[in-house]
Amino acid sequence: MEPAPTPNPLRLSELGADSTAVLRVIAHFDDFDESAANADTVVRAAALLAECAVGASWPSGTLIRYDAAGRLLPATGTPADTVGTDPAVWLERQMVPAAAHPLDGVVLDRLRHCLRVASVRQAANPLRMDDPALLEVVLSEKERREDRVRAMRLLGLDPARATRVLAVAGPGAADAVRIIGEHVPILRQAVIGATTAVLVQDFAPPGGAGETTRRPAVASDRSVPAAGNSTVPVPTGPGRPSMVDRGLSDILNAAVAQSFPASQAGTGGPWIGVGERLPAFAAATSWEQARRAMRFASSTWHGRRVIAFERLGALELLADLPVQRLLGMADVMRINEFAATEAGALAVDTLEAFCVFGTLRRTAAELHLHHSTVAARIAQVEAVMGWDVDEALDRFTATLVLTVRRMTLSSAQLAGRMPPDPTGVGCRR
Numbered sequence: 001m002e003p004a005p006t007p008n009p010l011r012l013s014e015l016g017a018d019s020t021a022v023l024r025v026i027a028h029f030d031d032f033d034e035s036a037a038n039a040d041t042v043v044r045a046a047a048l049l050a051e052c053a054v055g056a057s058w059p060s061g062t063l064i065r066y067d068a069a070g071r072l073l074p075a076t077g078t079p080a081d082t083v084g085t086d087p088a089v090w091l092e093r094q095m096v097p098a099a100a101h102p103l104d105g106v107v108l109d110r111l112r113h114c115l116r117v118a119s120v121r122q123a124a125n126p127l128r129m130d131d132p133a134l135l136e137v138v139l140s141e142k143e144r145r146e147d148r149v150r151a152m153r154l155l156g157l158d159p160a161r162a163t164r165v166l167a168v169a170g171p172g173a174a175d176a177v178r179i180i181g182e183h184v185p186i187l188r189q190a191v192i193g194a195t196t197a198v199l200v201q202d203f204a205p206p207g208g209a210g211e212t213t214r215r216p217a218v219a220s221d222r223s224v225p226a227a228g229n230s231t232v233p234v235p236t237g238p239g240r241p242s243m244v245d246r247g248l249s250d251i252l253n254a255a256v257a258q259s260f261p262a263s264q265a266g267t268g269g270p271w272i273g274v275g276e277r278l279p280a281f282a283a284a285t286s287w288e289q290a291r292r293a294m295r296f297a298s299s300t301w302h303g304r305r306v307i308a309f310e311r312l313g314a315l316e317l318l319a320d321l322p323v324q325r326l327l328g329m330a331d332v333m334r335i336n337e338f339a340a341t342e343a344g345a346l347a348v349d350t351l352e353a354f355c356v357f358g359t360l361r362r363t364a365a366e367l368h369l370h371h372s373t374v375a376a377r378i379a380q381v382e383a384v385m386g387w388d389v390d391e392a393l394d395r396f397t398a399t400l401v402l403t404v405r406r407m408t409l410s411s412a413q414l415a416g417r418m419p420p421d422p423t424g425v426g427c428r429r
Contacts, residue, residue: 009048017102025049025103029110033117040153042114044070046089050107052099053092056115059085061188062134063156065092072158074201076185083108087115135190139165139197141284152280155188157201163280166198167290170269170410172260179255180272184248195294197287201280249274249308256305271297271410274308292319298406302352318404326408331385331401338384348402350377354389355399 010028015021028049032042039056047054047066055065057078065073082088089111093099101107137143137151152159168176173196177189180198188199252272260270273294275286289309296307296315309316318326326332338344354363354374364371378389385401387394 009045011048012050012101012103012107015101015103021103022106025106026110029114032114037114037118038153039064039115039118040066040072042111042118044072046107046111050091050101050104054090054111055079055092056087056089056111057082058087058119062154064153065156072160074158074161084112087112087119089115133190135188135197135199136192138188138199139192139284139287148281148283157187157199157280159280161201161280162277163199163201163283163286164277165275165283165286165290166200167273167275167287167294168196168198168270169194169294170271172270175259176256176270176272179259180252183251183255195291197290199283249306249311253304253306260305262301262303269410270305272306273297274306276309292316295319295407295410296403298410300352300406300409301349302356303406303410315403318407323408326404329401329404331397332404332408334385335381335401335405338381343380344384347377347380350374351381351389351398352402354378355395355402 010024012025015024028045029042032045037045043054043056043064044066047068048070051068053065053067053073055063055073055078057063063076063078065076067073078088079090079092082090089108091104091108093104134151134155138148138155138157140148143151149159157163166180168180170176177186177196177198180186180200184200186198187201190197252274256270256272271294273290273292273296275288275290275293278286293307293309293312293316296312296319297303297305312319327336335348339348350363350367350369353367354360357363357366360371360374363369364374367374381398382388385398387398389395389398
């Protein structure tokens, strides 16, 4: 929904630099003042008038840009050569001095005036450009569609582009948001309850079925380094997890883990859930997915800090279960009781590594242990739990129980119901 087109728009290229031309520009913007135009309409009109991209930004972080044809542009950073601060406005003439027009200064002055008038007018409305609840409106399915559209516009979002929401929580959440910003451009963020919502918008055309996306090869879940800077073709399409998404979660997971080293107790945080890349109007769905995915994130030795919703598959059903019910599962209670001892903690940690790495020899190599020590520790857990991990069903059960245990540790810590080290486990192997 672009702002309504302006009939017979005025163009600077048609004007000179005389007083009559100045008055025409002023009258042009006065019409928008009198019609109670919103910020999008005014910035778009300025872009059509100046015949170049025009932008405006506010201290709240809202940024609006339109190109010379009146199309909404992505909200990139504010350039250095702006006019004013609240709002700051600018013309993007591609740094070509010859392209400047003698009336550029008049355009910027009147643009700022119109935007300040629009801001004052907006103050009586619950949706304001400086309202921290704007992102909550975008992420709420309870809000009317027109209110969400308006909130998107005020935030400088393009409803025609795909959007992804990330959920960040736990100690160090602010630093985790900073890490996200180092890898993808954050358009907006807001603290909602105990969780920080981070919204990013994809400005590339959405991939259709059968298309391939080229991406740099990245490390897998088991941290196997990719060779060189090669790229691999990745099929994408509706309902198919995108390898670009997989790459993002892997890259963020490695970066967060490096900044916040893991422990066997796994209560340090921060944790990040990544929602699917969806149409902008489905941002609420991506936000819900991100929060559900975050329940599976863990800072245990073999857990993942960043979980993409697409990668959960059937495991996502576990997110419907409350933490107390998970803690009350017989297998979880039994393995937690065993892990509360030093020997038990080491044995459980070793089994968890075995479930991640798949073989005794690789597990031994990763833990810097002899394979016979790995086998002995796994046997301890098998004896307590009644499992035989050589059997497919028991190995699946062990993996599932350990996954649930990681979920309970992170969720309980986030809710403040656990001491810093709920199992009494140190960092020794």
